[in-house]
Amino acid sequence: MTTHTQRPAKLLEPRGPRITRLDLYLVAEILPLLIGGLVAVLVVLLIGFAFERIGEFLSKGASPVLVLQYLAFLMPGLISTALPLTMLFSVLMMFSRLISDSELKAAITGGITPTRLVMPVLAVGLVVSVVSFINAETLAPRAFIEAQRVFKDIVLSNPRIAVADGAFFKDSQNQVIYIAPGGLLENGELRDVTVLQASSGQIPSAITRAPTGRILRDEGAIELLNGTRTTYRSGDARPTLIARAQRIVIPIRQLRGNLSRAPVQMPMPELLERINSLERQGLRPNAEWLGLHQKFAIPLAAFSFAIFGIGMGLWMLKTNNNVGFVGALLFTFLYYATTTVFRVMTENGGLLPPVVGAWGANILFAAGGMALLLAARDR
Numbered sequence: 001m002t003t004h005t006q007r008p009a010k011l012l013e014p015r016g017p018r019i020t021r022l023d024l025y026l027v028a029e030i031l032p033l034l035i036g037g038l039v040a041v042l043v044v045l046l047i048g049f050a051f052e053r054i055g056e057f058l059s060k061g062a063s064p065v066l067v068l069q070y071l072a073f074l075m076p077g078l079i080s081t082a083l084p085l086t087m088l089f090s091v092l093m094m095f096s097r098l099i100s101d102s103e104l105k106a107a108i109t110g111g112i113t114p115t116r117l118v119m120p121v122l123a124v125g126l127v128v129s130v131v132s133f134i135n136a137e138t139l140a141p142r143a144f145i146e147a148q149r150v151f152k153d154i155v156l157s158n159p160r161i162a163v164a165d166g167a168f169f170k171d172s173q174n175q176v177i178y179i180a181p182g183g184l185l186e187n188g189e190l191r192d193v194t195v196l197q198a199s200s201g202q203i204p205s206a207i208t209r210a211p212t213g214r215i216l217r218d219e220g221a222i223e224l225l226n227g228t229r230t231t232y233r234s235g236d237a238r239p240t241l242i243a244r245a246q247r248i249v250i251p252i253r254q255l256r257g258n259l260s261r262a263p264v265q266m267p268m269p270e271l272l273e274r275i276n277s278l279e280r281q282g283l284r285p286n287a288e289w290l291g292l293h294q295k296f297a298i299p300l301a302a303f304s305f306a307i308f309g310i311g312m313g314l315w316m317l318k319t320n321n322n323v324g325f326v327g328a329l330l331f332t333f334l335y336y337a338t339t340t341v342f343r344v345m346t347e348n349g350g351l352l353p354p355v356v357g358a359w360g361a362n363i364l365f366a367a368g369g370m371a372l373l374l375a376a377r378d379r
Helices: 021-059 064-100 103-109 114-137 139-156 268-280 286-319 324-347 354-378
Strands: 168-170 175-179 189-197 206-216 221-232 239-251
Touching: 021 064, 021 114, 064 103, 064 114, 064 139, 064 286, 064 324, 103 286, 114 139, 114 286, 189 221, 206 239, 268 286, 286 324, 286 354, 324 354
Parallel strands: none
Antiparallel strands: 168 175, 175 189, 189 206, 206 221, 221 239
């Protein structure tokens, strides 16, 4: 008699999503483009800064070491803005290459569903968003404080003064210096010097005149001898005080002595405290609220770009179109231009609420990506 032993049935455990070769392949396609795009954006930003400030720094006597330190401390803040932006360029370029080489069509023909292509791209977008947010809240604020310190060192170590007789010279503190023709001698002594202190387009708040003086190059200042200083009330041409002094030293700063910080660059506790303080005073802190929303909107832009890139990629596949390098640049510029317009409309006059100013471009690109996905599915 044969007995059969009944084996217990195996429990079928649900399997979670597995990382496949396709996932790793897509990630390997995105990462070099992401890194290359980030480097390219940083180079463009640094070139723009070089045209604007570096030449001015060096020509006025700033140490090249200080200038390099200043650039290094600016990098974390630039990366926080550039990293999500390069996600859009990277995804579009990846799909353009896969379509041009027919790799994407071969994958779908082989049974890979479009949904399977979505997951690795979204995962990279989410990782980029998290890294950008952590960098913006930890490293970037500390680096900005160091950049401010180095900037002050650059300004204070700038001893060169470039003035000429018979011409007006204006420094970064809105001081206008005029030396009479022939009043600048070779030994640095001055004759018939006038210094006006005023904001642009306003009546001078003070006028200092002296028959003689000299340039203190080591101190970055002008020394006036036996001078007269006339002080005026704001908006009134009538003098309120006339003082005479045997020696007046006027510092001259040819470089702007302040590195301003936007609300989005502030640490979150400091920004929240500033918002509460302004609201207690009855003010509308539109720029501060915009900065608070931007702290989340800018990093999460990478996730919106992943959605848009996927939709654009599948749409290109269905329509046999390809945006290519130029198209990727145009869409990247379009996002930058859109965010700039929204920011200006929020900060100036409150034409847009801060939530729209910060999140508007992200929502537009994510919605555009979903619309392209639906269009590609219908075709």
